[in-house]
Amino acid sequence: MTDIILQTRELTKSFKGFTAVSNVDLRVERGTIHALIGPNGAGKTTCFNLLTKFLTPTAGTILFNGIDITGEKPAQIARRGVIRSFQISAVFPHMTVLENVRIGLQRKLGTAYQFWRSDRSLDVLNARCMALLEDVGLGDVANVLTVNLPYGQKRALEIATTLAMEPELMLLDEPTQGMGHEDVARVTELIKKVAAGRTILMVEHNMSVVSSIADKITVLQRGAILAEGPYEQVSKDPRVMEAYMGSVEAELQGAH
Structure with a gap:
């Protein structure tokens, strides 16, 4: 049986009629690097904020090591061993x-x-x-x-x-954001190294980083899970390709 360290059930966050995260069922396996990806506005950071209780869920449940932590405060969750990179750093x-x-x-x-x-x-x-x-x-x-x-x-x-x-579970929020190529390579190797004996959940926009270190990938689009699995499977999913192409085209149109 798979050892699940973190699980969410129907995790939802709405802001005045806008649903940023919608019924997300996430299962993070112990000892893995799990990446949360998706186009801009997909709900990745909101999801992280819900997991560390910087935001309170509108609905749904968060379980850590099988214990319901949905009602706990950020400091309580940190004491349990769920540490987000910027939280203390x-x-x-x-x-x-x-x-x-x-x-x-x-x-x-x-x-x-x-x-x-x-x-x-x-x-x-x-x-x-x-x-x-x-x-x-x-x-x-x-x-x-x-x-x-x-x-x-x-x-x-x-x-x-x-x-x-x-940390028992490290949450890394865009660890390579704003870096040059050499730094990206160095930090990617560093994450791989510190992952030994730990579990990492990361939000990352750099697909070369994700493809090289993530054991499992969850793709969000408009706050909901679009696809999930290893990189080889997810990267070939036509829905994922369309979601990313759509965001790229929107950016290109915005530039004109």
Whole structure:
């Protein structure tokens, strides 16, 4: 029997007569990389916001490890081990790379707001911080101020701070957005690496990223599931091709 870590049943969100997410039945298998894709306005980010309770569902149920978490607050869901990349990692620009990761570890230890503690008392966390930074290829910039990092390294730091929270399920919201080709390749490899022994649900627009690392893909269109399966199957689905072509044509027409 398949081990399902996250499941939604008829998940729906309406805003004043507009339905952004409609009856979505999502099943994320433990230990996989599951991608949520779709043209602009398909409801991907709204779906993420519902899963982490930044938005309250209009209807439907969210189950994590078989437990109904639909009524829980964002902090409760984070404590269960559902961590969204930006949730704790809109990085602090004027702190060092190491200090950013240390804040993630402090949250995990429950000493989140003890900023008045002496630096020395936090030094016990430094070895774990360095191990996480080595994992994401940032060990050599541990003492650099975050504001001075290039964009790709900032995204790698976000992943490190997310890992500091020891997520059971990592939600990555467009992790390669705005990146150049080299950074995309680096972050894609990084996601593949940190996925070992974890479950990742990601919203991603870059199809080359999705095709290279996703075990399963759910395609949304107008808030509903259009297709689901491995990339080879989904990419050949005529409905998916039409949905993407339609959005491309609309963009092209808008440009004229």
